[in-house]
Amino acid sequence: MDFDLSEDQRLLQDSLGKLLKDKYGFEQRKAYLKSETGWSREVWAAFAELGLLGMPFAEDDGGLGYGPVETMIVAEQMGRALTLEPFISTVVLGGGFLRHGATAEQRGALVPEIAAGNLLLAFAHTEPQSRFDLHDVATSARKDGAGWIIEGRKGVVVHGDTADQLVVTARVSGARRDAEGVEVFLVPANATGVARRGFRTSDGQRAADITFDNVKVGPDAQLKGGLALVGRVVDETIAALSAEAVGCMEAAKDLTVDYLKTRKQFGRAIGSFQSLQHRAAEMMVCLEQARSMAMLAAMMAGERDAAERLRNMRAVKIEIGRNARFVGQQTVQMHGGIAMTMEYAGGHYLKRLTVIENMFGDMDHHLAALSEEGGVFVAA
Amino acid sequence: MDLRFTDEERAFREEVRTWIDENLPAETRERMASGRTPTKAMQVDWQKRLYAKGWAVPHWPVEWGGQPWTAIKRFILSEEIQSTPAPSPLGFNANMLGPVLIAFGTDEQKKHFLPKIANLDLWFCQGFSEPGAGSDLASLKCAAKKDGDHYIVNGQKTWTTLAQHADWIFLLVRTDTGAAKQQEGISFLLADMTTPGITVRPIITIDGAHEVNEVFFDDVKVPVANLVGTENRGWDCAKFLLSNERTGQARVGASKERIRRLKLIARETPGGARPVMEDPRFRSRLTDVEVQLKALEMTTLRVLADENRALSQRKPNPASSVLKIRGTELQQAISELYVMAAGPYGLAAPDDPEASLRNEPAVAADWQTLAQATYFNWRKQSIYGGSTEIQKNIMAKAFLGL
Numbered sequence: 001m002d003f004d005l006s007e008d009q010r011l012l013q014d015s016l017g018k019l020l021k022d023k024y025g026f027e028q029r030k031a032y033l034k035s036e037t038g039w040s041r042e043v044w045a046a047f048a049e050l051g052l053l054g055m056p057f058a059e060d061d062g063g064l065g066y067g068p069v070e071t072m073i074v075a076e077q078m079g080r081a082l083t084l085e086p087f088i089s090t091v092v093l094g095g096g097f098l099r100h101g102a103t104a105e106q107r108g109a110l111v112p113e114i115a116a117g118n119l120l121l122a123f124a125h126t127e128p129q130s131r132f133d134l135h136d137v138a139t140s141a142r143k144d145g146a147g148w149i150i151e152g153r154k155g156v157v158v159h160g161d162t163a164d165q166l167v168v169t170a171r172v173s174g175a176r177r178d179a180e181g182v183e184v185f186l187v188p189a190n191a192t193g194v195a196r197r198g199f200r201t202s203d204g205q206r207a208a209d210i211t212f213d214n215v216k217v218g219p220d221a222q223l224k225g226g227l228a229l230v231g232r233v234v235d236e237t238i239a240a241l242s243a244e245a246v247g248c249m250e251a252a253k254d255l256t257v258d259y260l261k262t263r264k265q266f267g268r269a270i271g272s273f274q275s276l277q278h279r280a281a282e283m284m285v286c287l288e289q290a291r292s293m294a295m296l297a298a299m300m301a302g303e304r305d306a307a308e309r310l311r312n313m314r315a316v317k318i319e320i321g322r323n324a325r326f327v328g329q330q331t332v333q334m335h336g337g338i339a340m341t342m343e344y345a346g347g348h349y350l351k352r353l354t355v356i357e358n359m360f361g362d363m364d365h366h367l368a369a370l371s372e373e374g375g376v377f378v379a380a
Numbered sequence: 381m382d383l384r385f386t387d388e389e390r391a392f393r394e395e396v397r398t399w400i401d402e403n404l405p406a407e408t409r410e411r412m413a414s415g416r417t418p419t420k421a422m423q424v425d426w427q428k429r430l431y432a433k434g435w436a437v438p439h440w441p442v443e444w445g446g447q448p449w450t451a452i453k454r455f456i457l458s459e460e461i462q463s464t465p466a467p468s469p470l471g472f473n474a475n476m477l478g479p480v481l482i483a484f485g486t487d488e489q490k491k492h493f494l495p496k497i498a499n500l501d502l503w504f505c506q507g508f509s510e511p512g513a514g515s516d517l518a519s520l521k522c523a524a525k526k527d528g529d530h531y532i533v534n535g536q537k538t539w540t541t542l543a544q545h546a547d548w549i550f551l552l553v554r555t556d557t558g559a560a561k562q563q564e565g566i567s568f569l570l571a572d573m574t575t576p577g578i579t580v581r582p583i584i585t586i587d588g589a590h591e592v593n594e595v596f597f598d599d600v601k602v603p604v605a606n607l608v609g610t611e612n613r614g615w616d617c618a619k620f621l622l623s624n625e626r627t628g629q630a631r632v633g634a635s636k637e638r639i640r641r642l643k644l645i646a647r648e649t650p651g652g653a654r655p656v657m658e659d660p661r662f663r664s665r666l667t668d669v670e671v672q673l674k675a676l677e678m679t680t681l682r683v684l685a686d687e688n689r690a691l692s693q694r695k696p697n698p699a700s701s702v703l704k705i706r707g708t709e710l711q712q713a714i715s716e717l718y719v720m721a722a723g724p725y726g727l728a729a730p731d732d733p734e735a736s737l738r739n740e741p742a743v744a745a746d747w748q749t750l751a752q753a754t755y756f757n758w759r760k761q762s763i764y765g766g767s768t769e770i771q772k773n774i775m776a777k778a779f780l781g782l
Contacts, residue, residue: 001382001383001452001681002382003682069381272782278769281701281771282772284702284775284779285702285705285706288679288699289679293678299381315670318671368660370667371667376671376673376674377636377674
C-alpha cells in the first residue's frame with residue numbers, strides 16, 4: 001500500500017500548478033468568464049502543450065498512456081484554480097468514450113486532434129425527464145440504410161456549445177426506461193438537424209440545450225458498448241470530478257483560514273474565536289475524508305468488475321457531496337458578506353462544488369441505489 | 381500510488397483469521413459477538429494466547445516481544461481481531477504504558493514490567509483524570525511528596541476504567557507545586573493497587589454498567605524506583621502516551637463487524653409490514669453510515685502508510701486528527717442504528733437481576749436489551765481520550781495556525 005506520488009507524477013503536479021498560478025489568477029479567470037467562449041483558448045493550448053489533453057489515451061493512439069492517478073492530480077489542480085476549460089468534457093468524458101468504445105481507426109483519427117487541442121467533445125445525455133438515471137433515454141436512433149437517424153432532445157450538455165463532436169446516447173429499441181436498447185453515437189456538432197442553444201451554468205461554465213431533428217449519421221458513428229460503456233465512462237468521470245472537488249475544497253479551506261487570520265472584529269482576529277476555530281477544524285476533517293474518497297475513486301476507476309466499481313463510486317459521490325456541501329457553505333459563512341459577492345473567490349468555490357454535487361447523481365440518488373444494492377460492505 | 385494489499389499481506393490476513401478461529405475460546409467468542417465486553421478472565425486468557433503467539437504487542441521493539449512488521453501488517457492483525465470479534469490486547473498495557481516504559485523507563489523497569497505487561501500478568505489501569513482535571517488535565521492536583529526512598533501520594537483520580545480488575549496503576553501526580561507552568565512539576569508513577577491507602581469506589585454509568593471508578597490515595601507509599609522518566613517531567617510521558625497509536629482510535633474493524641452483524645439482525649427482525657432491513661429509511665441511514673466508514677477506512681490506511689515511514693521522514697498528518705473525531709462519531713452512529721433496529725423491545729434493560737433470580741426466560745433478545753445500553757455507554761467515546769472539542773482545538777492550533 002502506497003499513497004505517495006511518483007517522481008513523474010509530482011512533476012506533473014508541479015508543472016500544472018505553475019501554469020495555473022501564472023495563467024489562472026482569480027482576476028484572469030474573470031476575463032476568461034467574460035469572453036465569448038466562456039473559457040480561454042490560450043490556456044487550452046497551454047494544456048495541450050503540457051500534454052494534459054492526450055494524457056489518458058494509449059500511446060499507440062497518440063496519447064501518453066497515463067492512468068486515473070494522473071487524471072486525479074490534474075483535476076485536483078484544476079479544482080484549486082476553478083478552471084473553466086472543457087477538460088472533463090473533452091478528455092475524461094469524450095476521451096473515455098473513445099478509449100473504451102471507438103475503433104482503432106477512429107481513435108487514430110481523433111485522439112491526436114484532441115491531444116493537440118484542436119478537437120472538443122461533449123457528452124449529450126441528460127434529457128428533460130431523465131434526472132440522474134443513465135438508462136432513461138427517450139432520444140431515438142433508427143436504422144437508415146447502413147447508417148442511423150437520430151431524433152430527440154438533450155439538455156445541460158456541459159460545454160456542448162463549443163464542442164466539435166457530441167457523444168450522444170440514443171435508444172435503438174425498447175421503452176424509455178428499459179435497461180436494454182441504449183447505444184452511444186458520435187455526432188458532428190455541425191451535422192444537419194443539430195440545433196444548439198448555449199447557456200451559462202450556475203458556476204459560470206458553459207452548456208447547451210441541443211435538439212436532434214432527423215440527424216443522419218453513418219454506420220461508423222455508433223460506438224461499441226451501449227449502456228455498460230456509459231456506466232464505465234461516467235464512473236471514471238465521477239473519479240475526476242471528485243478530485244476536482246477536493247482541489248476546490250482545499251483552496252476554499254485555505255482561503256477561509258487565511259481570512260480568519262487577517263479579518264479583525266471586536267479588536268481581534270476572528271480566528272481567535274473558538275466557535276470559528278472548531279468549524280475550520282471540521283472543514284479540515286471534511287477535506288481529508290473527501291481526499292480519501294478521491295483516492296479510492298482513482299483506485300477504483302480502472303476496476304473491471306462493473307458492480308464493484310459502481311458500488312465504490314456511489315460511496316465516493318455521496319461522501320464527496322456531503323463534505324463539499326459543508327466546506328462550500330462554511331467558506332461563505334465564515335467569510336461573511338464578502339464571500340456573497342461575485343468579486344471574491346470564496347463564493348465561487350461554493351458554486352463549483354454545488355455543480356459537482358449535482359452532476360452524475362446527487363447524494364440521495366446514489367444513497368437510494370446503494371442501499372437497494374446491499375450497501376458498501378457486502379458479505380464476503 | 382497503489383492502494384491494494386500485496387499478496388503477502390492478503391496471505392497474512394488469512395493466517396490471522398485461521399489462527400483466531402482455532403484459538404479463540406467459544407465462550408469468549410459468543411460473549412464478544414453479543415456485543416458485550418469480555419470478562420477479566422476472558423481478557424487475560426486471550427491476551428496470554430496472543431503473547432505466546434508473538435501477537436500481543438507487535439508494535440513494540442523485537443527485543444521486548446514485538447515484531448519487525450510494517451504498520452500495514454500490524455493493522456491487519458488488529459483489524460482481524462476486531463472483526464472476529466475477539467478481545468483486543470488491553471490498551472492500558474499494550475498501547476499506553478508499554479510504549480512509555482520503552483521510551484522513558486529504566487532498564488530495571490523495562491526488564492521487570494514489560495514482559496508482565498505484554499502477557500497481562502499485571503493488569504494496569506490509568507490514573508490521569510481527577511474531579512477538577514478533565515480536559516484541562518495539566519491542572520491535576522493529586523500530590524506526591526518525597527520522603528526518603530518513597531513518594532507519599534495523597535489525592536483522588538476518577539473515571540479510572542476497570543480499576544476493579546487492575547493489579548497496578550500508572551498515574552500522574554504533582555511533585556512540584558511551585559513550578560512556573562502547570563505542565564511542569566508533574567511526575568509519572570507506577571503503584572501497586574494493593575498498597576495500603578488506595579481505595580477503589582465504583583461509578584455506575586447511565587447504562588447501569590460498572591466500568592469506571594474513583595480511586596482514592598491516602599498517604600500511599602510509592603517507591604522512588606517506580607518513577608518513570610524524570611521527576612517533574614511526567615507531562616512528556618503523558619503527551620507521548622496520548623499521541624501513540626493514532627490509528628487504533630478509529631476502530632474501523634470493530635465498526636465494520638458491528639455493521640455486518642446489524643445487517644444480519646435487521647434482516648430477521650420484524651418491522652411491521654416487512655423486516656427492519658427492508659424499510660428504505662432504515663436501510664438508507666445504515667448505508668449512509670457505511671459510506672462514512674469507508675472514507676474513514678481509507679483515511680486510516682493513509683495514516684498507516686505514513687506511520688510506515690521512518691520517524692525522520694514523517695510529517696504531521698492532519699488525517700490522523702480525523703480518526704479520533706470521525707471514528708467515535710461513527711461508532712456512536714452505529715449504536716443509534718442498533719437502537720432503531722431494536723425498536724420497542726429496545727426498552728428492556730439488560731441483565732435484569734430479578735428475572736435471572738426467578739430463572740425466567742429473557743423478555744427480549746440479548747442484542748435488543750443491549751442496544752440502548754450500548755448507545756448510552758458509547759456517548760463516552762467522544763468525551764474520553766481528548767474530547768472532540770479538544771481534538772478540534774489541537775487541529776486549529778497545529779494544522780491551521782489559528
